[in-house]
Amino acid sequence: MGHQMYKYDAALTDAVFDYCRERLAMDPVPLDYGSLAAIPEHALDGLIGADGNDPGKILNFFEEQLATSVVSIDSPGFLAFIPNAPTKNSLLFDMVVACSGLNGTSWLESAGVVAAENQALAFLANLAGMPDGSGGAFVSGGSMGNLSSLTVGRDVGRARRPLIAPHELRFAISSDAHSSIGKALHVLGVGALLVEPDDHRLTRATLETALANDPRPESVIGIVATSGTTNAGIVDDLEGLGSYANEHEIWFHVDGAYGGAALFSPTHRRLLKGIRHADSFVVDPHKWLLAPLDCAALIYRNPTVARKILAQQASYLDILHTDDDELYEWNPSDFAIHLSRRARGLPFWFSLVTNGTVAYETAIQSAIDLAQRTVRLIESMDHVEMVRPSSLSIVLFRRKGWNAERYNEWSQQLLRDQIAFVTPTKWEGETVARLAFLHPDTPDEMVHQILDSMRD
Numbered sequence: 001m002g003h004q005m006y007k008y009d010a011a012l013t014d015a016v017f018d019y020c021r022e023r024l025a026m027d028p029v030p031l032d033y034g035s036l037a038a039i040p041e042h043a044l045d046g047l048i049g050a051d052g053n054d055p056g057k058i059l060n061f062f063e064e065q066l067a068t069s070v071v072s073i074d075s076p077g078f079l080a081f082i083p084n085a086p087t088k089n090s091l092l093f094d095m096v097v098a099c100s101g102l103n104g105t106s107w108l109e110s111a112g113v114v115a116a117e118n119q120a121l122a123f124l125a126n127l128a129g130m131p132d133g134s135g136g137a138f139v140s141g142g143s144m145g146n147l148s149s150l151t152v153g154r155d156v157g158r159a160r161r162p163l164i165a166p167h168e169l170r171f172a173i174s175s176d177a178h179s180s181i182g183k184a185l186h187v188l189g190v191g192a193l194l195v196e197p198d199d200h201r202l203t204r205a206t207l208e209t210a211l212a213n214d215p216r217p218e219s220v221i222g223i224v225a226t227s228g229t230t231n232a233g234i235v236d237d238l239e240g241l242g243s244y245a246n247e248h249e250i251w252f253h254v255d256g257a258y259g260g261a262a263l264f265s266p267t268h269r270r271l272l273k274g275i276r277h278a279d280s281f282v283v284d285p286h287k288w289l290l291a292p293l294d295c296a297a298l299i300y301r302n303p304t305v306a307r308k309i310l311a312q313q314a315s316y317l318d319i320l321h322t323d324d325d326e327l328y329e330w331n332p333s334d335f336a337i338h339l340s341r342r343a344r345g346l347p348f349w350f351s352l353v354t355n356g357t358v359a360y361e362t363a364i365q366s367a368i369d370l371a372q373r374t375v376r377l378i379e380s381m382d383h384v385e386m387v388r389p390s391s392l393s394i395v396l397f398r399r400k401g402w403n404a405e406r407y408n409e410w411s412q413q414l415l416r417d418q419i420a421f422v423t424p425t426k427w428e429g430e431t432v433a434r435l436a437f438l439h440p441d442t443p444d445e446m447v448h449q450i451l452d453s454m455r456d
């Protein structure tokens with residue numbers, strides 16, 4: 001007689017699978033309302049008690065009251081922030097990972113799934129032009145990938161510059177770098193040489209000027225470049241920055257959380273050629289590589305160095321590390337600031353393996369193509385104008401004569417009308433409109449509707 005909580009409940013299983021089936025069959029996934037559909041006050045009160053509730057009722061409550069107050073990030077109408085558009089195969093396989101409790105912590109416990117995750121990482125590394133043997137782990141997000149990489153970069157820098165006090169070491173970063181970079185440096189107690197790039201794109205020339213004007217250039221132990229800024233999609237001069245880093249033996253990190261996916265774009269992958277110089281590279285499958293949250297690929301040029309710095313030491317973990325077999329080098333837990341982890345790379349792996357790379361190329365390219373058609377449309381209209389050229393799949397534009405309040409009202413109305421979820425952003429101090437395309441099923445018709453909704 002097992003514990004009651006482990007008894008198979010066929011009716012509940014059917015109900016949950018029916019719910020999942022219904023979501024999976026939605027074409028398109030509806031936006032829903034986010035905080036516009038705030039859940040009734042006290043709706044959750046008293047649910048946790050000594051005796052449980054009827055699961056069917058709670059599933060209904062979830063479906064009707066909680067789930068609708070989420071804006072579905074996987075809807076083709078979600079064009080704010082950076083959307084997430086998991087393929088059907090990736091969602092289905094995420095269920096497999098969940099139901100089989102797939103642990104992806106160590107080679108000892110999970111050799112099979114780690115091998116598959118590593119296949120996906122090696123594929124990405126190869127696409128990025130990084131050498132054979134590059135590798136790492138899937139982590140929760142770009143933020144964790146950045147923090148882990150910069151930890152390794154810092155320690156390598158300390159070893160290379162033993163005469164400089166650790167608290168004086170710095171990374172060169174652009175003022176357009178993602179906020180998680182600043183946060184990582186804060187956690188690490190490492191300073192920044194903050195470079196203000198021309199037109200928001202960090203180049204080798206700008207970096208060299210900043211270093212020439214800096215009193216302590218030798219304290220710079222690494223460069224952080226962005227391959228696709230989150231706000232505008234701008235790709236730094238990866239080739240120039242990467243070759244500078246190599247020539248000067250400093251760490252080169254490329255944050256491609258959003259735009260690294262353009263490696264799959266036949267027209268734009270050339271912008272990312274310089275990633276081949278990276279010591280560490282991050283790209284989020286949960287953004288533009290069409291996998292479910294939460295999944296970021298963290299890849300090191302020299303995984304052994306990362307492992308030596310980041311592996312957790314504890315007597316109960318010794319068995320994961322003492323064996324000399326080279327396969328034991330591949331504990332995903334050793335490559336980032338984490339230990340236990342689900343095999344979160346597998347939904348991406350399954351989708352990549354089953355759909356094939358051509359499907360990824362066409363899906364990713366379609367977002368760039370839509371961005372470019374949107375630019376032409378905006379240029380053909382009188383009430384709107386481009387703020388700057390589109391980059392990758394992001395379009396920044398302004399509605400002539402609008403202030404921040406007007407943009408906010410319009411954004412809420414679009415969601416209320418279930419047309420799209422578009423939020424304004426700031427560009428050089430000005431509130432402007434921003435479209436982040438990602439879902440391959442976002443129709444041109446929706447873009448027309450969005451732009452028309454900005455007329456008086």
Ligand SMILES: *Cc1c(COP(=O)(O)O)cnc(C)c1O
Pocket residue numbers: 082140141142143144178180226228229230255256257258259284296
């Ligand atoms: C989204 C993003 C991040 C943060 O990634 P998370 O997965 O949200 O933690 C970091 N850098 C860039 C450029 C991003 O677009």
